[in-house]
Amino acid sequence: MAEVVLNGVSKTFGATEAVRHVSMTVPDGAFVVLLGPTGAGKTTTLRLIAGLEAPDAGTITIGGEVVNGTSPAERNVAMVFQQYSLYPHLTVRENLEFPLKSPILRTPKAEIDRRISEVAKVLRIDHKLDNKSTQLSGGEMQRVSIGRALVREPAIFLMDEPLSSLDAKLRSELRVELKRIQAQLGATVLYVTHDQIEAMTMATHVGVLDEGGLVQFGTPREIYENPVSTYVASRLGLPRINLLPVSVFPGAPADAAIIGLRPEQIEQGAGREAKVTRVEHLGDQMRVHLDLEGQAITTLADPHQNYATGDTLKIQPRDPLYFDATGQRI
Amino acid sequence: MSSFSVTEPSKGQKWFAGIVVVVYALVTLMPLVWIIATGFKSPADAIAYPPKIVYEPTLEGYVNLFTTRTRMTPEALEEIGPPQTWYDRIVRRYDMVISGPSRYGERFLNSIIIGFGSTFLSIFLGTLAAYAFSRYRVPLKDDLMFFILSTRMMPPIAVAIPIFLMFRQLGLSDTHLGMILLYTAVNLSLSVWLLKGFIDEIPIEYEEAALIDGYTRFQAFYKVVLPQATTGIASTAIFCLIFSWNEYAFAVLLTSGTAQTAPPFIPTIIGVGKDWPAVAAGTTLFLVPVMVFTILLRKHLLRGITFGAVRK
Numbered sequence: 001m002a003e004v005v006l007n008g009v010s011k012t013f014g015a016t017e018a019v020r021h022v023s024m025t026v027p028d029g030a031f032v033v034l035l036g037p038t039g040a041g042k043t044t045t046l047r048l049i050a051g052l053e054a055p056d057a058g059t060i061t062i063g064g065e066v067v068n069g070t071s072p073a074e075r076n077v078a079m080v081f082q083q084y085s086l087y088p089h090l091t092v093r094e095n096l097e098f099p100l101k102s103p104i105l106r107t108p109k110a111e112i113d114r115r116i117s118e119v120a121k122v123l124r125i126d127h128k129l130d131n132k133s134t135q136l137s138g139g140e141m142q143r144v145s146i147g148r149a150l151v152r153e154p155a156i157f158l159m160d161e162p163l164s165s166l167d168a169k170l171r172s173e174l175r176v177e178l179k180r181i182q183a184q185l186g187a188t189v190l191y192v193t194h195d196q197i198e199a200m201t202m203a204t205h206v207g208v209l210d211e212g213g214l215v216q217f218g219t220p221r222e223i224y225e226n227p228v229s230t231y232v233a234s235r236l237g238l239p240r241i242n243l244l245p246v247s248v249f250p251g252a253p254a255d256a257a258i259i260g261l262r263p264e265q266i267e268q269g270a271g272r273e274a275k276v277t278r279v280e281h282l283g284d285q286m287r288v289h290l291d292l293e294g295q296a297i298t299t300l301a302d303p304h305q306n307y308a309t310g311d312t313l314k315i316q317p318r319d320p321l322y323f324d325a326t327g328q329r330i
Numbered sequence: 331m332s333s334f335s336v337t338e339p340s341k342g343q344k345w346f347a348g349i350v351v352v353v354y355a356l357v358t359l360m361p362l363v364w365i366i367a368t369g370f371k372s373p374a375d376a377i378a379y380p381p382k383i384v385y386e387p388t389l390e391g392y393v394n395l396f397t398t399r400t401r402m403t404p405e406a407l408e409e410i411g412p413p414q415t416w417y418d419r420i421v422r423r424y425d426m427v428i429s430g431p432s433r434y435g436e437r438f439l440n441s442i443i444i445g446f447g448s449t450f451l452s453i454f455l456g457t458l459a460a461y462a463f464s465r466y467r468v469p470l471k472d473d474l475m476f477f478i479l480s481t482r483m484m485p486p487i488a489v490a491i492p493i494f495l496m497f498r499q500l501g502l503s504d505t506h507l508g509m510i511l512l513y514t515a516v517n518l519s520l521s522v523w524l525l526k527g528f529i530d531e532i533p534i535e536y537e538e539a540a541l542i543d544g545y546t547r548f549q550a551f552y553k554v555v556l557p558q559a560t561t562g563i564a565s566t567a568i569f570c571l572i573f574s575w576n577e578y579a580f581a582v583l584l585t586s587g588t589a590q591t592a593p594p595f596i597p598t599i600i601g602v603g604k605d606w607p608a609v610a611a612g613t614t615l616f617l618v619p620v621m622v623f624t625i626l627l628r629k630h631l632l633r634g635i636t637f638g639a640v641r642k
């Protein structure tokens with residue numbers, strides 16, 4: 001396991017700046033989650049670290065060594081592809097063996113069998129080991145693809161939305177398993193996801209990408225509580241942060257243009273009157289959609305509360321986040 | 331009305347398709363059956379009119395194909411004594427004795443060496459070139475691909491004279507190596523184009539995964555690309571073999587002895603005796619290697635290509 005450092009890394013495809021001057025340190029043993037909307041450059045970042053793309057500028061360091069110009073094999077990274085590419089001419093078992101049998105590792109047979117049965121059990125694919133890899137469901141393929149990474153002991157695991165096509169139950173089980181394995185091995189992981197819960201529960205650090213640039217890097221808590229911009233603030237939190245004109249509530253600093261209110265930053269029972277437009281019962285919580293001067297606001301309420309559409313509700317901000325007109329945090 | 335299925339043909343459609351296939355098979359197989367049958371006829375039966383459907387089969391054609399024979403006077407035959415083997419007995423009917431093997435065996439072997447040699451070389455070079463064209467940024471790629479294809483735009487025999495002179499200068503005339511190189515040169519354009527198409531179809535993600543799994547570019551090619559290209563390689567190999575196996579014009583022009591292949595040799599069997607059964611026998615045997623090769627590779631042709639493991 002090793003520390004991975006990106007220093008001023010850029011990659012352009014034609015006119016698209018896929019990754020723009022990214023500097024980031026993935027500490028040894030850290031679980032770093034990359035967040036960002038589609039096209040933000042998450043996959044490209046992983047591919048640059050893996051050595052599948054060469055950066056136009058900047059250096060990439062793995063375990064203290066600059067790896068620019070070395071082949072993927074020499075970098076000793078494991079990657080779970082977004083388009084999980086299992087070798088179609090091989091069985092599940094042969095797919096899992098493939099990295100262990102590489103000329104670099106040349107793992108002894110007994111060791112191969114031990115690791116494969118271990119990983120297969122964790123990923124619940126032990127009953128499919130002798131299937132052709134083309135005769136699997138999407139979720140099974142994805143798990144074999146994760147398994148092909150987990151059988152190794154690489155410098156870093158690169159995982160591109162590895163749990164995206166699993167059902168909710170399996171996803172939450174594997175989330176726990178992956179985190180357990182990572183902690184147990186002390187593995188360094190760089191992990192791409194769009195899933196809020198994965199980001200918050202697994203990450204030791206979160207990096208937020210915007211159009212190829214790294215806009216904030218910190219612990220999940222920092223990112224959640226102290227976002228540098230409205231963009232970062234919108235990446236985490238469910239329901240999403242409410243972004244309103246400052247004029248809606250009094251007490252904003254002079255240069256603020258936008259007030260950011262996470263649902264839990266809205267206090268009920270005092271302040272301005274808002275109209276309830278919709279109520280969603282989610283079992284453990286209740287989402288209340290409000291209308292205040294034509295602004296839609298979403299907040300949470302005690303599920304025992306009896307709100308109905310058309311009711312009015314007094315709300316006021318508590319410790320809100322303020323942003324300037326360009327969306328930067330004040 | 332019975333239910334309609336997209337994949338299941340109706341009864342009528344099945345019958346119609348069946349009849350078409352049978353008729354087509356009859357038409358195309360007729361000459362083949364004729365040749366095979368003629369190989370087992372006596373020379374008299376072979377030229378009988380109307381043609382004999384029922385006849386007494388004999389191996390005379392095959393014996394004549396593989397031997398040279400001399401006619402002898404009854405006295406001389408008396409001296410030799412009765413025939414010793416079944417093939418002696420066949421030729422003795424015409425007052426002849428076997429004086430030695432014919433050239434057919436050698437020519438057949440030449441065909442095997444040259445046909446399979448050039449097929450192997452065409453596939454070997456073709457696969458490497460096709461991979462490079464498919465995966466690497468080759469300067470002037472499109473122009474090169476067009477140039478390679480353009481070598482097939484005229485009949486190869488159009489350049490027969492320059493090739494003839496070139497071969498004489500280089501000492502390649504009537505050599506196995508010369509014929510292998512020539513057929514490889516002709517087949518390469520086909521094999522590069524066909525194989526490039528097949529390799530283009532294999533997503534590059536597999537090689538990327540293999541690179542990350544600790545393999546070099548060449549190992550990834552060998553372990554991941556080649557196994558998935560077997561369908562393409564098998565069908566291309568069959569095309570290449572069929573061309574070099576059947577090629578006649580260059581073989582007549584450039585070979586006469588050592589490296590002569592079977593196609594220019596078979597017509598010479600006719601000789602003065604109008605020995606059609608021997609010609610038919612030679613032709614029948616000549617078909618066997620290509621048939622065996624095709625049948626051996628059939629499982630690769632039919633297996634189909636599976637690209638199911640990549641989420642697109």
Ligand SMILES: Nc1ncnc2c1ncn2[C@@H]1O[C@H](COP(=O)(O)OP(=O)(O)OP(=O)(O)O)[C@@H](O)[C@H]1O
Pocket residue numbers: 013014016017018036037038039040041042043044045082
């Ligand atoms: N090989 C390529 N050629 C050209 N453009 C590319 C290539 N790879 C990526 N891009 C572009 O680079 C940008 C970043 O792509 P990338 O795949 O890194 O996004 P992503 O953050 O992984 O998105 P997603 O969440 O949809 O997977 C996109 O605009 C994409 O179109």
Ligand SMILES: [Mg+2]
Pocket residue numbers: 042043044082160
């Ligand atoms: Mg991606």
